[in-house]
Amino acid sequence: MNGDATTNMLLWIIALFALSFLMQELQIYRIITEVENYLGVIRAARERALLAAKEQVRKYSKSLDPEYVSRRIDKLIETRIIAPTSLDPFGLVRKLKHVLLVGERTLESEVASLAPAASPYEVQNLVVLVDIARSLNEVYKLLNHYYLVARRFKSLWLLMQLSAAMPFIIEEVRAVEGAVEAFRKSIPIGDSAGPLVAAFLMRKYGVQYVVEPVKDTIVAKLAYGGKDIYVIKGKGPGGNTGHYDDVVAWVIQRTKPAVIITVDAALRYEGEVSGEVVHGFGVAIGGTGVEKYGIEEMATKYSIPLYAVLIKMAEVEALSAMTEEVYRGVKEGVAVVEELLASLPGGSSAVVVGVGNTVGVPP
Amino acid sequence: MSTAEAPHPKRWVPTYIVLLASLLVLSAALVLQYIRTGSDSYLVSAAFVAVIAVYTAWSFARLITLKVTPKSLVTLLKCSSCGHEVVRKYREGDMLFSEADACPKCGSKMVIEGIFLREEKR
Numbered sequence: 001m002n003g004d005a006t007t008n009m010l011l012w013i014i015a016l017f018a019l020s021f022l023m024q025e026l027q028i029y030r031i032i033t034e035v036e037n038y039l040g041v042i043r044a045a046r047e048r049a050l051l052a053a054k055e056q057v058r059k060y061s062k063s064l065d066p067e068y069v070s071r072r073i074d075k076l077i078e079t080r081i082i083a084p085t086s087l088d089p090f091g092l093v094r095k096l097k098h099v100l101l102v103g104e105r106t107l108e109s110e111v112a113s114l115a116p117a118a119s120p121y122e123v124q125n126l127v128v129l130v131d132i133a134r135s136l137n138e139v140y141k142l143l144n145h146y147y148l149v150a151r152r153f154k155s156l157w158l159l160m161q162l163s164a165a166m167p168f169i170i171e172e173v174r175a176v177e178g179a180v181e182a183f184r185k186s187i188p189i190g191d192s193a194g195p196l197v198a199a200f201l202m203r204k205y206g207v208q209y210v211v212e213p214v215k216d217t218i219v220a221k222l223a224y225g226g227k228d229i230y231v232i233k234g235k236g237p238g239g240n241t242g243h244y245d246d247v248v249a250w251v252i253q254r255t256k257p258a259v260i261i262t263v264d265a266a267l268r269y270e271g272e273v274s275g276e277v278v279h280g281f282g283v284a285i286g287g288t289g290v291e292k293y294g295i296e297e298m299a300t301k302y303s304i305p306l307y308a309v310l311i312k313m314a315e316v317e318a319l320s321a322m323t324e325e326v327y328r329g330v331k332e333g334v335a336v337v338e339e340l341l342a343s344l345p346g347g348s349s350a351v352v353v354g355v356g357n358t359v360g361v362p363p
Numbered sequence: 364m365s366t367a368e369a370p371h372p373k374r375w376v377p378t379y380i381v382l383l384a385s386l387l388v389l390s391a392a393l394v395l396q397y398i399r400t401g402s403d404s405y406l407v408s409a410a411f412v413a414v415i416a417v418y419t420a421w422s423f424a425r426l427i428t429l430k431v432t433p434k435s436l437v438t439l440l441k442c443s444s445c446g447h448e449v450v451r452k453y454r455e456g457d458m459l460f461s462e463a464d465a466c467p468k469c470g471s472k473m474v475i476e477g478i479f480l481r482e483e484k485r
Contacts, residue, residue: 187436187478188459196459203460237458320480321436327479360478362460 024156031159035147038166042143045177046136050077052180053129060115060122069114076110077134079103097290107131124216124238125183125359132176132183139173171315178320183239188360190318190326193311194263194284195361197333198233198354202363204334205229210363213250217242218363224341228255228349234358244285244353245294251351252298258348259305260295261340263333264355265318265326266310274317275329277336280308285355295353309336379423386416439477442466453478 054073061069081103084095111130112123143162150158182189188196198220202210207220212235222229230251234242248260264284268274283299283306285292299306311329322330337352344350393409396402436453440463447468457463462472 185455186458187453199460322477322479323434324479324481327439327477360459362458 028154028156028159031156031163032151035150035159035162035166038163038170039140039144039147041170042136042140042173045173046133046140049129049133049136049177049180050074052184053077053126053133056129056184057111057115057126060118060126063116064114072110072114073130073133076107076130077137079107079134093290093293096288097294100288100290121186121236121238124240125186128183128239128357128359129180132179135176136173139169143169175316175319178316182319182321183359185321186237186239186360188322189320189357190313190322191265191356192322192359192361193265193313193326193330193333194354194356195233195236195358196322196330196354197263197309197311197337198231198352199236199361199363200330200334201229201231201337201352207231214243214246216240217244217247219247219251220363226346227341227344229341230255230257230349230351231354232351233354233361233363234356235363236358237360237362239357239359241287241355241357243291244355245291245298248295248351248353249298252302252304255349256302257304257351258344259307259340260299260351260353261307261309261337262295262353262355263309263311263337266312267315267318268312272312273325274313274323275325275327275332276312277329277332278310278312279336280310282306282308284308284310285353307340309333309340375426376423379419379426383416383419383423386412386419390416433483434480435483437479437481438463438475439479440464440473441476442469442471442473444471445469447473448476449473450481 050073054070057073058066058069081099084092084099086092107130108123108127111126112118115123115126118126143166146158146162149155150162179189201222202220205222205224208223210218210220212218216235216238218233218235220231222231232242232244232247232251234240244262251257260283262284264286266278266284268276283292283295285295296306298304311326311333313323313326313329317323317326341350341352390409390412393405393412397405397409437450438453438457440449440451441447445466445468447466449464449467451464457475457478459475459478461475463475464473465471466473
């Protein structure tokens with residue numbers, strides 16, 4: 001009897017011990033399956049974006065061998081931008097700007113050579129489509145790398161980190177992928193809110209002149225109640241964001257503005273309403289920070305106040321075709337900029353920068 | 364509109380219904396067996412199946428209360444003469460600030476004032 005109880009107890013201990021290992025193995029297997037599913041979604045998104053880019057480029061490259069075009073695009077999506085070293089941070093922004101400009105121009109000329117029948121603005125949209133495929137390719141490869149490493153070492157902790165981050169990454173991937181259709185059709189996306197505000201101002205008040213002092217970026221001078229208003233935006237309707245810092249410098253060489261107003265899309269928090277317009281102080285420009293730095297430098301040097309008008313939206317909305325809520329926000333944004341301009345003294349000048357991708361928004 | 368439409372979650376509704384019905388039938392059969400035989404193991408099994416059924420029902424309730432609002436791409440046109448506004452479905456080639464259809468009120472050309480996604484009324 002006593003012997004039976006001891007055997008039972010021993011069996012229980014062995015079972016519990018084996019179970020603790022088995023549970024961990026099961027958990028690893030469950031997370032691997034989950035991460036594999038997410039990776040499948042990202043891989044499919046990359047394939048769709050790549051196919052869309054290839055199809056769109058082929059529309060304008062009838063004279064070229066489709067296989068050659070396809071191979072060139074496969075190569076283009078593998079290109080990398082290498083940030084300059086920060087060992088000596090002096091002049092880092094200038095170096096970064098140089099690297100980005102070289103990358104941008106090279107990609108544009110490559111795409112233009114693959115699509116000889118495309119107009120300049122169609123080339124810009126094609127560049128964005130290739131860029132989307134490139135971003136998704138980079139995300140997929142990076143995550144796949146972490147997944148394979150975690151799987152090779154059967155590291156539960158690495159897998160758990162990947163699994164925890166995946167829902168957020170998937171949200172971003174869906175947002176980026178949502179842009180494909182908008183760029184194919186050349187229609188405004190949520191991020192076009194800033195350029196759209198600028199375009200509405202230009203149409204409402206009439207322009208005295210429009211110039212393009214820097215490639216793909218225009219400045220329009222408006223006569224607004226005895227004040228000189230300089231409105232800056234990407235040229236459009238092709239997908240580009242322009243080079244605002246250089247154009248602001250161009251304006252400052254000619255006049256000393258009383259204020260620089262940047263209008264941009266801003267990410268809203270969960271629970272906030274899309275299309276809500278809020279004020280801010282500073283330069284509302286995202287991305288690498290190169291242009292933000294340039295404008296801040298000039299504004300500080302000449303003591304020019306910096307105001308910002310932000311149109312709130314979710315990340316998915318920023319990259320997909322513009323939603324009605326954001327469109328209403330754009331209309332409200334125009335009114336807010338008008339209020340700011342109305343408060344300026346007569347005879348003064350101001351700069352309004354419509355920040356964002358100007359796809360589908362003509363000058 | 365997007366090329367990557369996520370599959371509609373409500374495609375799982377039939378699966379949930381079949382699963383829930385099976386679990387309820389199984390649970391009821393186990394309770395009947397317990398009543399007939401008086402064996403505790405049937406009661407334990409019935410309780411176990413009932414717990415799974417409750418969890419399935421809870422997941423099902425969450426799924427059917429899930430709201431998915433479809434959106435369609437529309438073009439907003441504004442008459443340059445009388446200011447009359449018309450919203451119609453987006454057509455391939457529509458471009459912001461370009462002239463489009465004639466105004467239904469005064470016959471003047473209308474200008475495209477906006478292209479955006481609008482929630483479809485159900």
